[in-house]
Amino acid sequence: MSERISPGLIPVIALLLLSLVVVPVVSARGPAITDIQNGDTIYLYETGLDLSALRGGAPESVTSLVQYVNAVPGSSRNVIDISDDTSFDLISGLVGGFYGLYYANNQTGLIEKGGTQRVNIQEPTVSIQTVLAPGHQVVEGFSISTQNNISFRVTNNVASGYRVGGAYLANISIVVTEPGGSETYRFGGANLQNLNLDSTQFYTDDKTAECALDGLRPGVYKAYAEWSSAPFMDNAPNSNTITFEVKGRVDFPSTTVTTVPTPTPPVITLTPTPAVITLTPTPEVITLTPTPTPTPTPVETTSAPLNPLTALSALISVIALCLFMGRR
Secondary structure (H helix, E strand, O other): OOOOOOHHHHHHHHHHHHHHHHOOOOOOEOOOOOEOOOOOEEEOOOOOEEOHHHHOOOOOOOOEEEEEHHHOOOOEEEEEEOOOOOOEOOOHHHHOOOOEEEEEEEOOEEOOOOOOOEEEEEOOOEEEEEEEEOOOOEOOOOEEEOOOEEEEEEEEOOOOOOEEOOEEOOEEEEEEEOOOOOEEOEEOOEEOOOEEOOOOEEEHHHOOOOEEOOOOOOEEEEEEEEEOOOOOOOOOOOOOOEEEEEEOOOOOOOOOOOOOOOOOOOOOOOOOOOOOOOOOOOOOOOOOOOOOOOOOOOOOOOOOOOOHHHHHHHHHHHHHHHHHHHHO
16 A cells, blocks of 8 residues: 655645755865865865866856855856866956855756755955953953953854865964064964864864963054965955953953942042122211300490480370371
């Protein structure tokens, strides 16, 4: 009795099959680093790449690598022409910043024999950070006590793709610039030259000694990573540049509690403004002594004795006047 597939499982199976086609499988190259298989990642600046395995068993050579819109065959976004699929140089001008999946094509179109043939094109990148050793607390940008040791955290996108079997073939070196301006690969007793990229992230103290700061010249240090193996050496860009200061006291924040010092309030001395005193002059009191009025000396009046004839004459005049007035 034959078994039938449940209709509900058909979409699930289709989705799984599609994922096998779209998502590249990260695998080791071989037998040589230049031998590229279906699903491998290749990097800018690689030369002499053998892409013949992407023919999928067809007799026709690979003539182009095509990146499609939405990462699936259809409208093309970028086309890289290939004149010899057994010796191909991947230079940046061919990619033009369009990284990701590229599908192999021959003269008749998309190569689907043996499955859809594709590669993942990337630019090699590396970045670093300063960390305490041990513990690996990030202290980039802070001052570090000479009583501490440090190391560097390295992150890259090359380790998983640029290898043959268990052999990882890309190396970097970390260059430290001292306060005086001199550059060195040996810092704090650790040799930071030719560190192998055997994982996408690692700490330098796992590969070499911790960088001891005791006895180092106080000041500001800088560091960056450069590629130290072909084909990336002298071609791929250096990492970011980090800065840290070595001094006698630790003043970078802890991982738990950050204490913010309370500022001491300034002492303000108040100078009193002198009072303005207005003096009102006391008016002078002047005492006036009145000048005494002289007492007039009484004048004695001497009455003269009345003359009888005079009196009689006056009486007659009065009587005459009265008579005159009566007649009228």
